[in-house]
Amino acid sequence: MSSRMGGLMLALVFLFLIGPFLIIIAAGMSAGETLAFPPQGLSLRWFWAVFEVESFRASFVLSIGLAVGATLLALVLGVPVAYALARYPLPGGEAMSTLLTSPVIVPAIIVGLALLRYVVIPLDLGIIPALFVAHTALLVPYAVRVVSASLANLRSDIEEAAVLLGANRLQAFFLTVLPNIRNGILAAFILGFVTSFNQVPVSLFLTGPGVSTLPIQMLWYMEFTYDPSIAALSALLALMSMAIVLVAERFLGLSRYV
Amino acid sequence: MRRAALTSVLALAFGAAAPAAAEPTLVLSAYGISQDAFKKILYEPFEAQCGCELVVEIGNSAERLAKLEARKDNPNVDVVVFADFNALEAARKDLIQPLDPSKLSNLDKLYDVARDPVGDNMAVGYTLxxxxxxxxxxxxxxxxxxxxxxxxxxxxxxxxxxxxxxxxxxxxxxxxxxxxxxxxxxxxxxxxxxxxxxxxxxxxxxxxxxxxxxxxxxxxxxxxxxxxxxxxxxxxxxxxxxxxxxxxxxxxGLNVASIVKGTEQADLAHQLIDMWLSTEVQTALAEALVDSPVNREVELSGSVAQLMTFGPEQVESLRLVxxxxxxxxxxxxxxxxxxxxxx
Amino acid sequence: MFTSRTTGLMLVLPAVVFITVGFLAPVLILLAQSLRLEDGWGIGNYLAFMNDGLGREVFWRTIKLAALVTLAAAVIGYVAAWAIVETRPERRGVLVGMVILPLMISPVARTYAWLVILGRTGFLNVLITNLGLSEEPLRLLFTETAVFIGLLQLFLPLMIISLVSALENLPRDVVPAAQTLGAGWIATFFKVILPLTREGLVIGGTLVFTGSVTAYITPAVLGGSKVLMLETLLYQRVSVANDFASASVIAAILMVTTLAANRLLRRLATPRRR
Structure with a gap:
C-alpha cells in the first residue's frame, strides 16, 4: 500500500470518526427554531439556552458529583489492589482478579437493574447512593488496571531503601511509591471520570423523581424538543471532552493507558 | 467503621444534592409532553399556593405504571396521571387509593364522563x-x-x-x-x-x-x-x-388523575388535583393548546375551541373504547x- | 520484604468486599431469578423466550449486527492502523490521540449526531439528493443500517488502537521479506501480518463485539421499536411490561453471550502448538 493511499484511507476514517461532531457543532450554532443541517443562520443562542434548562443544570451537578465521588472511591479501593498485585503474593490470584474485573465483563444494564430490584426497592435505599455504588464498582477495574500499568515500571528497591532509612511501610508507600505513580493515578482519575460521566446503561434504571444523570436527561429531552438545544449541549460536551483529552495527553500521555 | 466511612464519603459527595427537609414534597408522575406549559400554568402556581415542593417524574403511561407496580410496597410517587384504562388496571392491582370527593371542590363542574370514570372514585378525568x-x-x-x-x-x-x-x-x-x-x-x-x-x-x-x-x-x-x-x-x-x-x-381517550396508595401527602395530592380541575387552570391549559377541558365552565374563544376537543357535542361524538x-x-x-x- | 500474605490480603480486602456486596451479589441474584418459575425452579423462562418468535429474532439480530460491526471494524481497522504505523513516530501520537478522542465523548452526543446526519432532511440525504444520486431522500433512520453505522463509529476506535499496538510490535522487515519472496499483498496479509497480529485483532474484536451486543443508546435512538436489540428489548420488558421473568432471561443471555465471546476469541488468540 502506498503511503499516499494510506493517507487518503486515514482521512476517510477520521471523517467518519470525527466528522459527525463537526456537524453537531454546526447544527448547534443554528439561529433557527428547529434542528437542521445546514443550519439556518449562525447564532450562539442555543448554547446559552442550554444553561437555562433547569433539568440540565440539576443533572449536570449530579453527574459531576457522581463522577468525581465514584472515581475517588474507586481509586481508594483500587490503588491498594494494584499495589498488592505488584508486590505481594496473593492467594487465589486468578480468582481474585476475575472477581475484581467482573464489573467490566457484566453488561452494565444488568447492574443497574439488579441494584434497583434487590437493593434500592427492598431496602428503601435512595437512588443516589445506588448510583454511587454502581458507578464505583464499574470504575474499580479501570483504576486497578491503569495504576498497575504505572506500577509495573517501578522497581521495588526504592521502598526497601526508604524502609532501611527508617520509614515504616505506610510512610514508604506515601513517600516513595505514590509520587512515582502520580501520573498513573491522574490518568486513572480522568478515565474514570469520563467513563462515569458518560455512562448510560447502569443509570438507565437508577432514576427517580427529580433524580437523573445528564446523559439520561439528554435522552429524554431529545424526544420532547425539536430545537437545536440538544445539538448545542452535545457540542459543549464534545468540546469539554476534547479539552480534557488534549490536556491529559499533553501532560500525562493518556493514550498509553487506554 | 467501613460503613461510617462510606456514609461520610456519601455525605461529602452528595451533601449539596440532598433535599432540604423543611418543605413537604409532592411527587407527580406525568406524561412528558408539554411540560413547559404545565410548569407555567399548573406546577408553579401550585407550589406558590401549597408551600411545598412539587417534583415531576415523566414517562409514557406504561412505563410509569410499571414503576408504580415495581415499587408497590415502597411508593415514591403521590399523584399519578395516565389513561383511564391504566387507572382501572392500577385499581385492580391495588396501586391507587380512592379520592375523597369532598376534597375536590371542582368535581361538580366536570362532564359526567370525567367524574368517576373507573368507579369507586379511584380516578377523576382531567382531559378528554x-x-x-x-x-x-x-x-x-x-x-x-x-x-x-x-x-x-x-x-x-x-x-x-x-x-x-x-x-x-x-x-x-x-x-x-x-x-x-x-x-x-x-x-x-x-x-x-x-x-x-x-x-x-x-x-x-x-x-x-x-x-x-x-x-x-x-x-x-x-x-x-x-x-x-x-x-x-x-x-x-x-x-x-x-x-x-x-x-x-x-x-x-380520557386521561385521569389518581392518588397512589400509601401516600403520606394525601391532602396535598387532593389540592393538586383540585387545582388541575379548576376552571382557571383548565382554561389556561386549553388556551395553550395543551389539554382539552373537562370542566363545563370553561369558555374558549372560537379559534381555540376549534383546535381542541371542545363542547358537549364533540364529546358526545367520540367513539370511546x-x-x-x-x-x-x-x-x-x-x-x-x-x-x-x-x- | 514483600512476603506477608496478610498484608497483601488486607490491601485487596476492601475492594473485594465492595465488589462482592455492591455488585456481584445483586447481579447473581438477578441471574438466578431467571431460573425461578411460579412453582419451583427450572429453565421454563428460557424455553418461553426461545419459543417466542420476537425473542429469537431479537437475539439473532443482535448477534448478526455485532458480528457485522466487528468484521467491518477489523477491515477498516487494519487499513487505518497500518496507515498510522507507517507515519513518523512523532505524528503517530497525534493520530492515536485523534482516534481516542471520540471514545471520550458522550455516546449520547455521538448517537444524536447520526440522528442529524441520517434523517430524511439530514446532511447525508441533502448530499444524496443534491448530487442527484436519488430523487427522493432515503429512509435511513430506524433501520438496521442506521444502527450498524452508529455502532461502527462508536467502537471502531477500540479496534484501531488494538491493531496499532499489534502492528507496532510487528518486526519491520517481515513484509518486505515476504514480498521479496514473491508474495502479493493478499498473501502477505493472510500468511504474515494476520498471524503475527492475531492477538491484537482478538482483543479489538472482543471489545467491539461485546460493546455492540451490550450497547443501549444506539439501538434505542437509531433503531427504535422496529430494530430491537437485546438491551432495548430488556428495557422494554422491564419498564413497559414489568415482565421480570423474561427480563432476567435476557439479562442472563446477554451475560452468557459476552462471556462466550470473550472465551471463544481468547482461544482463537492463543493457537494450540502443534
Missing part, C-alpha cells in the same frame, strides 16, 4: 381528547378514512403508535372499524393483520406521542394517528399539517401484535 390522523396537506390530498393510512403514497412515510402506548389500541380500534365496515372483532385481528402487511413500510412504531412532532419536523413521516393533546406542538412546526375527520369518526374492554383485551392484542407485527 380525540384521536385521529394528522397528515401533510401538501403531500396527500383527499384523505377521508382510516384506511387511507394504507395508501401507496404513504409507503415509507407513515408512523403508527406502538401497541404498548395509549394511542396504539385506540388507532387499531378505529382501523378495525374501517376495515371491517363497522363490524369490529373483539381481537382486532383484521386491523393487526393490515398493519402487519405494511410493517416494512412503516417508518417506526412510536413509543411516545412527543416523538411524532420530531418525525413530522424531520419529514420522516407525512401521516400518523395521534392524540389531540399533541396538536399544539404540531402547530408550532408551521408546516402544512391537517387534522383528519375520518368517515368512520374519531376515537379518543370503554376502559374495561381495553384492559381486558389488551393482552390478547399484544400477543397477536407480537406474532404478526413486531417480528
Amino acid at each position: 381528547y380525540s384521536t385521529s390522523i394528522v397528515y401533510r396537506t401538501d403531500k396527500i390530498t383527499d384523505m377521508g378514512s382510516w384506511k387511507d393510512l394504507w395508501r401507496p403514497e404513504l409507503e415509507n412515510r407513515v408512523a403508527f403508535p406502538n401497541i404498548t402506548t395509549t394511542q396504539g389500541p385506540l388507532a387499531l380500534y378505529m382501523a378495525e372499524r374501517a376495515w371491517t365496515e363497522g363490524q369490529p372483532s373483539q381481537g382486532l385481528e383484521t386491523a393487526i393483520a393490515k398493519v402487519a402487511e405494511i410493517k416494512d413500510d412503516v417508518v417506526t412504531f412510536y413509543e411516545r406521542s412527543s416523538q411524532i412532532v420530531q418525525l413530522f419536523q424531520q419529514e420522516e413521516i407525512w401521516a400518523a394517528p395521534m392524540g389531540r393533546f399533541a396538536w399544539g406542538n404540531i402547530m408550532k412546526l408551521q408546516m402544512p399539517l391537517g387534522w383528519l375527520l375520518p368517515a368512520e369518526g374519531q376515537t379518543g 370503554p376502559p374495561e374492554q381495553l384492559l381486558e383485551n389488551r393482552e390478547a392484542w399484544l400477543e397477536t401484535w407480537n406474532a404478526k407485527v413486531a417480528q
Whole structure:
C-alpha cells in the first residue's frame, strides 16, 4: 500500500470518526427554531439556552458529583489492589482478579437493574447512593488496571531503601511509591471520570423523581424538543471532552493507558 | 467503621444534592409532553399556593405504571396521571387509593364522563381528547378514512403508535372499524393483520406521542394517528399539517388523575388535583393548546375551541373504547401484535 | 520484604468486599431469578423466550449486527492502523490521540449526531439528493443500517488502537521479506501480518463485539421499536411490561453471550502448538 493511499484511507476514517461532531457543532450554532443541517443562520443562542434548562443544570451537578465521588472511591479501593498485585503474593490470584474485573465483563444494564430490584426497592435505599455504588464498582477495574500499568515500571528497591532509612511501610508507600505513580493515578482519575460521566446503561434504571444523570436527561429531552438545544449541549460536551483529552495527553500521555 | 466511612464519603459527595427537609414534597408522575406549559400554568402556581415542593417524574403511561407496580410496597410517587384504562388496571392491582370527593371542590363542574370514570372514585378525568390522523396537506390530498393510512403514497412515510402506548389500541380500534365496515372483532385481528402487511413500510412504531412532532419536523413521516393533546406542538412546526375527520369518526381517550396508595401527602395530592380541575387552570391549559377541558365552565374563544376537543357535542361524538374492554383485551392484542407485527 | 500474605490480603480486602456486596451479589441474584418459575425452579423462562418468535429474532439480530460491526471494524481497522504505523513516530501520537478522542465523548452526543446526519432532511440525504444520486431522500433512520453505522463509529476506535499496538510490535522487515519472496499483498496479509497480529485483532474484536451486543443508546435512538436489540428489548420488558421473568432471561443471555465471546476469541488468540 502506498503511503499516499494510506493517507487518503486515514482521512476517510477520521471523517467518519470525527466528522459527525463537526456537524453537531454546526447544527448547534443554528439561529433557527428547529434542528437542521445546514443550519439556518449562525447564532450562539442555543448554547446559552442550554444553561437555562433547569433539568440540565440539576443533572449536570449530579453527574459531576457522581463522577468525581465514584472515581475517588474507586481509586481508594483500587490503588491498594494494584499495589498488592505488584508486590505481594496473593492467594487465589486468578480468582481474585476475575472477581475484581467482573464489573467490566457484566453488561452494565444488568447492574443497574439488579441494584434497583434487590437493593434500592427492598431496602428503601435512595437512588443516589445506588448510583454511587454502581458507578464505583464499574470504575474499580479501570483504576486497578491503569495504576498497575504505572506500577509495573517501578522497581521495588526504592521502598526497601526508604524502609532501611527508617520509614515504616505506610510512610514508604506515601513517600516513595505514590509520587512515582502520580501520573498513573491522574490518568486513572480522568478515565474514570469520563467513563462515569458518560455512562448510560447502569443509570438507565437508577432514576427517580427529580433524580437523573445528564446523559439520561439528554435522552429524554431529545424526544420532547425539536430545537437545536440538544445539538448545542452535545457540542459543549464534545468540546469539554476534547479539552480534557488534549490536556491529559499533553501532560500525562493518556493514550498509553487506554 | 467501613460503613461510617462510606456514609461520610456519601455525605461529602452528595451533601449539596440532598433535599432540604423543611418543605413537604409532592411527587407527580406525568406524561412528558408539554411540560413547559404545565410548569407555567399548573406546577408553579401550585407550589406558590401549597408551600411545598412539587417534583415531576415523566414517562409514557406504561412505563410509569410499571414503576408504580415495581415499587408497590415502597411508593415514591403521590399523584399519578395516565389513561383511564391504566387507572382501572392500577385499581385492580391495588396501586391507587380512592379520592375523597369532598376534597375536590371542582368535581361538580366536570362532564359526567370525567367524574368517576373507573368507579369507586379511584380516578377523576382531567382531559378528554380525540384521536385521529394528522397528515401533510401538501403531500396527500383527499384523505377521508382510516384506511387511507394504507395508501401507496404513504409507503415509507407513515408512523403508527406502538401497541404498548395509549394511542396504539385506540388507532387499531378505529382501523378495525374501517376495515371491517363497522363490524369490529373483539381481537382486532383484521386491523393487526393490515398493519402487519405494511410493517416494512412503516417508518417506526412510536413509543411516545412527543416523538411524532420530531418525525413530522424531520419529514420522516407525512401521516400518523395521534392524540389531540399533541396538536399544539404540531402547530408550532408551521408546516402544512391537517387534522383528519375520518368517515368512520374519531376515537379518543380520557386521561385521569389518581392518588397512589400509601401516600403520606394525601391532602396535598387532593389540592393538586383540585387545582388541575379548576376552571382557571383548565382554561389556561386549553388556551395553550395543551389539554382539552373537562370542566363545563370553561369558555374558549372560537379559534381555540376549534383546535381542541371542545363542547358537549364533540364529546358526545367520540367513539370511546370503554376502559374495561381495553384492559381486558389488551393482552390478547399484544400477543397477536407480537406474532404478526413486531417480528 | 514483600512476603506477608496478610498484608497483601488486607490491601485487596476492601475492594473485594465492595465488589462482592455492591455488585456481584445483586447481579447473581438477578441471574438466578431467571431460573425461578411460579412453582419451583427450572429453565421454563428460557424455553418461553426461545419459543417466542420476537425473542429469537431479537437475539439473532443482535448477534448478526455485532458480528457485522466487528468484521467491518477489523477491515477498516487494519487499513487505518497500518496507515498510522507507517507515519513518523512523532505524528503517530497525534493520530492515536485523534482516534481516542471520540471514545471520550458522550455516546449520547455521538448517537444524536447520526440522528442529524441520517434523517430524511439530514446532511447525508441533502448530499444524496443534491448530487442527484436519488430523487427522493432515503429512509435511513430506524433501520438496521442506521444502527450498524452508529455502532461502527462508536467502537471502531477500540479496534484501531488494538491493531496499532499489534502492528507496532510487528518486526519491520517481515513484509518486505515476504514480498521479496514473491508474495502479493493478499498473501502477505493472510500468511504474515494476520498471524503475527492475531492477538491484537482478538482483543479489538472482543471489545467491539461485546460493546455492540451490550450497547443501549444506539439501538434505542437509531433503531427504535422496529430494530430491537437485546438491551432495548430488556428495557422494554422491564419498564413497559414489568415482565421480570423474561427480563432476567435476557439479562442472563446477554451475560452468557459476552462471556462466550470473550472465551471463544481468547482461544482463537492463543493457537494450540502443534
